[in-house]
Amino acid sequence: MSSESSEQVFRLRAAASGRESIAPVTEGVVYRDAETGEELEPVAEVLPLASSASSLPRTPENLRVCRRCGQFTARDLPVCEFCGLPA
Ligand SMILES: [Zn+2]
Structure with missing residues (x-):
């Protein structure tokens, strides 16, 4: 269940600046842009799906x-x- 291939990768976006990042998302964790500190929200699943x-x-x-x-x-x-x- 926690094998690498089952981790869903998401496209994350900061609402204000539109800066984006791609990362596997763990539920309950808040992701922030490394430079601006803005909160990044998952906006799309990235293929291939988990x-x-x-x-x-x-x-x-x-x-x-x-x-x-x-x-x-x-x-x-x-x-x-x-x-x-x-x-
Ligand atoms: Zn074409």
């Missing part, structure tokens, strides 16, 4: 095929990383 069998972000289950350029691009990006087409 429940994923693989910890590699580039495994097929974490990619989709862009319908315009046909490239494999990450599912957690809002646009295709190659041609910019929105998901």
